[in-house]
Amino acid sequence: MRLGMNEDIKEILYSKSQIKEVSKQIGKKLTADYLDKKPLVICVLKGAVLFMADIIREIDTYAEIDFMDVSSYGDGTVSSGEVKILKDLDVPVEGREILIIEDIIDTGKTLQCLVDLLKHRKAKTVKICTLLDKPERRVEGVVPDYVGFQVPNEFVVGYGLDYQGMYRNLPYVGILKPEIYENN
Ligand SMILES: O=P(O)(O)OC[C@H]1O[C@H](OP(=O)(O)OP(=O)(O)O)[C@H](O)[C@@H]1O
Ligand code: HPA
Numbered sequence: 001m002r003l004g005m006n007e008d009i010k011e012i013l014y015s016k017s018q019i020k021e022v023s024k025q026i027g028k029k030l031t032a033d034y035l036d037k038k039p040l041v042i043c044v045l046k047g048a049v050l051f052m053a054d055i056i057r058e059i060d061t062y063a064e065i066d067f068m069d070v071s072s073y074g075d076g077t078v079s080s081g082e083v084k085i086l087k088d089l090d091v092p093v094e095g096r097e098i099l100i101i102e103d104i105i106d107t108g109k110t111l112q113c114l115v116d117l118l119k120h121r122k123a124k125t126v127k128i129c130t131l132l133d134k135p136e137r138r139v140e141g142v143v144p145d146y147v148g149f150q151v152p153n154e155f156v157v158g159y160g161l162d163y164q165g166m167y168r169n170l171p172y173v174g175i176l177k178p179e180i181y182e183n184n
């Protein structure tokens with residue numbers, strides 16, 4: 001009998017309070033770096049939605065927010081390599097200081113595609129803030145500017161990160177038991 005989501009987690013990597021603490025630290029840096037710059041803060045749906053909500057409340061300066069929905073993983077644990085734009089931004093980015101908020105950088109394909117697009121649209125600057133960085137799996141040369149935690153090469157879920165659309169609502173980041181996805 002499955003008792004609930006928590007039973008599917010092999011190990012908790014980052015607790016709610018650790019994530020809160022790291023968001024505060026990053027928020028302080030962002031406040032200093034973006035003072036008077038009126039950045040456009042972009043949340044990459046859906047994974048980044050929880051971290052975005054934390055981060056914007058820690059940025060103590062004028063900022064606009066917008067959302068983009070891109071998807072490359074579908075239902076699996078391996079990137080398809082093909083990044084689809086499912087929802088574009090509502091505002092133009094030309095001349096703007098852009099801060100992209102992500103939950104995780106894995107292969108880097110999603111962000112490489114986004115950064116290229118925003119530069120093509122003539123953004124003034126494009127910086128990346130990610131809760132998690134998994135550098136071991138990188139195939140693109142994406143380097144984040146603000147990082148919460150570096151994660152090992154494991155499939156992680158929680159705090160926005162999903163497996164087959166589930167586990168996003170776990171209040172921590174944990175490693176999914178391999179038997180969960182190996183049985184599917
Ligand atoms: O560095 P990459 O290998 O490209 O992987 C990282 C991206 O993959 C996940 O999103 P996904 O496409 O699964 O959509 P989701 O955010 O809606 O879960 C995650 O939220 C990142 O956006
Ligand atoms: O480890 C991961 N977990 C969930 N979604 C992801 N998208 C890229 N890497 C991951």
Ligand SMILES: [Mg+2]
Pocket residue numbers: 044045046047048070103
């Ligand atoms: Mg995502």
